[in-house]
Amino acid sequence: MNNIFDKIREQIYSVVQKAFNACEQKGTLPNIQVGELSVEVPRERDFGDFSTNVAMQVSKQAKLPPRKTAELLLNEFDFTGTYIDRTEIAGPGFINFYLKKDWLYDCLHIIQEKKEKYGEVDLGKGLKVNVEFVSANPTGPLHMGNARGGALGDCLASVLKKAGYDVTREFYINDAGNQIEKFGISLEARYLQLVFGEDKVSFPEDGYHGEDIMDHARAYFDRHGASLMDVPAEERRRILVDFALPINIRKIREILSTYGIDYDVWFSEKSLHENGDVKKAIGYLTEKGYTIEKDGAIWLNGEKLGLEKDEVLIRNNGVPTYMAADIAYHYNKLITRGFDLAIDLWGADHHGHVARMKAAITPFGLKKEQLEIVIFQLVRLFRNGELARMSKRTGKAIALEDLLEEVGKDAARFFFNLKSSGSHLDFDLDLAVKQSNDNPVFYVQYAHARICSLLRKLAEEGITGKPIYEVDLTLLKEKEEIELMRKLSEYPEEIALSAKTLEPSRLTRYVMEVAASFHSFYNACRVKGEEEKLMMARLLLVDCTRIVIKNILELIKIDAPEKM
RNA sequence: GUGCCAGUAGCUCAGCAGGAUAGAGCAACGGACUUCUAAUCCGUCGGUCGGGUGUUCGAAUCAUCUCUGGCACGCCA
Incomplete structure (x- = not known):
């Protein structure tokens, strides 16, 4: 016995159930289906150690006022072999249980016996669960949303482990798709600016304007000079991406590690495209009639899945969308790798994706409940009581790296884990560093x-x-x-x-x-x-x-x- | 316009598979160090739970309407 509460609940349940049976035999109460008995810790200490509202819940079945039912039950209570010392009826019909202190002393015994294992419960029963979090776009630095998602996801993984689940922490690397294209184009533009001069080469409006892109281009240029000048553009971008992306990913890994997060699996989106999993998944959906063709593209049939609208899976240029890869990814998690449950942590700006992603796994024979998505609300940083958008040091958007430098790992993790995920979070930088x-x-x-x-x-x-x-x-x-x-x-x-x-x-x-x-x-x-x-x-x-x-x-x- | 999340004390938030007098921290005010760390403790002050209606023995909690704020509605991710 690890959880003293379970023991007490069992005792109370048994005492109450026996009392119901006794009443029925005496004919004072009809046969009553008690169902799930709610045993709670009352808010007020004066109301006992535990209480139940069962008398109120069965008042209709009993055809008696709750207090009257409670009275009948109390007459039949037998506490032998339990922690219960005495009971009383209170308020509208609560039955309050006052326990002998032994239960608290027994709890100390449990703690001493279990030591660091105290707190473990067997809720998960060894179920395999995959917790995927942060999964930041590897084209740039980690931001505050990643920081919150990281703290929540990592702690959730720890909690689930403690609750008896077989937990895997996973980072999904978006190393394919449009943003990588954009990354390549941006790197190429910066590189060519180094070769030909900044004013000779225009930088794409929707490119990544960050300084880190320039740093990558310069690093490549310093090492390899103008060698890419005559290489075909597509090849040139690929080379630059292959050069810069691993550096970014390594950086992300390092920062997350100093933040206390170490993953079991780093999963590459690109690998799903390369090994044909994406095509296979979409092919299966098509076979089962879950896709439609429209305007030269392949769409997920929204109507058939109870969704508001259709979603493009394969563009009319033949390139699969993020959604298509995500379907293949969850297929991989839940079927190929056999996880019983996948939990994804997403920022609130992705909430629109929740319903369709859950629906999209059902044609594979999976249940919507096998994919749990935790949406967490966005973060605002405050300094001197004012909204802080920029880093004091760099003058740019505040990155996780800056935050760790300013407040440290402990404060960052603590504050990002203080509020429930559904609440907007205001992070007070001054308070976090205050040693008071x-x-x-x-x-x-x-x-x-x-x-x-x-x-x-x-x-x-x-x-x-x-x-x-x-x-x-x-x-x-x-x-x-x-x-x-x-x-x-x-x-x-x-x-x-x-x-x-x-x-x-x-x-x-x-x-x-x-x-x-x-x-x-x-x-x-x-x-x-x-x-x-x-x-x-x-x-x-x-x-x-x-x-x-x-x-x-x-x-x-x-x-x-x-x-x- | 449609959808999702939120609205609780001056501030930041708990509570929301309906339950008893709605809680905590901070702020404000008043106390406690000759004794194991005062980075602590004790006390006081503070609320029409955004608003209306409904469901019932009972609503901060459920339903519905409404107001306010954030986000999302793309062959982006």
Whole structure:
């Protein structure tokens, strides 16, 4: 048993179900289908440790007022062998359960036993899931959208792993298609400007105007001179792309790595075109009648798939679209490589693509639910309370690289993981670098450092923790101690919820709550210098807190310093 | 124009498979360091949950209408 909540839910379910049966036998209640029993932690501590609204939910079936039903059930409750101490009926008909403290002490046992494995749940049952995120256009630097998607995707992957899924992190390299064409044309123009002079060669209006393009052209020119001058244009562009693209991809890989993200798979879009997968996928769709021909192009039949409109798959010049490659890509993930589930993280500007992509996999016998798409809203950076569009240093759009330099990996990851993906995110650059009390990154790290410092101090005096079975945990009964244990007990539940809702940001918020509970405890209760037995109990509680905080910080890949 | 996302305290956001008196952080104000790290803690102040209607025992949560903001509607990705 890893999650104490599961155990408690089972106990409450069993007690309630037996009470329903007893009532039915006595004839005080008719046969009632309870269904999914909702057991929650009430908002107010006065309302008990757990509560259920079952009496209200079955009021129609019972043909009685909820409080009356609850009363009948209470009369039949049998708590032997459970944590339940007492119950009461409250409000419109809630049944509140007050538990013996043992459940909290048992939770500490679980933490001590599982150590860094505490929090693991078996929601995924080993299902293979592919999490694809960032997948930035390799023609330029990583931007703030990539930064948010990166933090969310990476943490989601970690959470799913902890929740029992077999997780693969993947980056889809868009090394084919129009933007690569444009990349080549831009490189070529800059290169020719170096050869013939800037005023002799015009630069395409819709080309990539960034300085990085010039750097690539210059690097090639420095190494190979004007050797491309007489090469046919198409060949020339290919050579320049083959020169510059690997450099960009390596750079992306390096920056993401310093950001804490390391992928299992780097998947090339180009490979799908070259090995015929794209043609095969479109051919299959055509065979099954999911495409139509119109204006010399091949379209995905929108009507047949319940979509608003048709989508071009093969242009009238024979070149497949991004959509066509994406269909082949998801075929590859879900069928060729056999993932049970594919999760893509896309910026809000791609939301229009969601419905058609999910629909487009169904002709292959796949279910829409096998492709989950997390849409995250856009990011705005603020500096001095004002919208910051440009980098202070370079004067250009702020890249992930600049952000990491300015605020560091920990703050960047923390803030991008603080808000749910559906919320717009305002990133306060000043707050992120502030080494003070209102910076939540330090708040959490400080809690960890404080614990380590305390343990160190005790060790210096020769005091180390005892095995948990030698410790009298019942001495932990102060309000702050109870509150902290309660908070620690929620961890597996938080993992499960984060995984279910694909919302890793709730873990970041949770670890802040753990830190807060610890700080309150620390201010209210002393460890060092207390009477031996109490000291040992508290030492154990502190150690459990350390385990949980470190565990989460490792999961979201933020440093857990032992000193600050 | 159509679609998607959002609108909750002065600010940034939780809560939204309906539940009890709507929460947190920041800001503001007042307290707590001879004792394990005050990068901390305790307290006070702060709300017509954008607005209307509906569904029901009960709505911030669901439905519908409406207002506001962001995004998307291409043989771009």
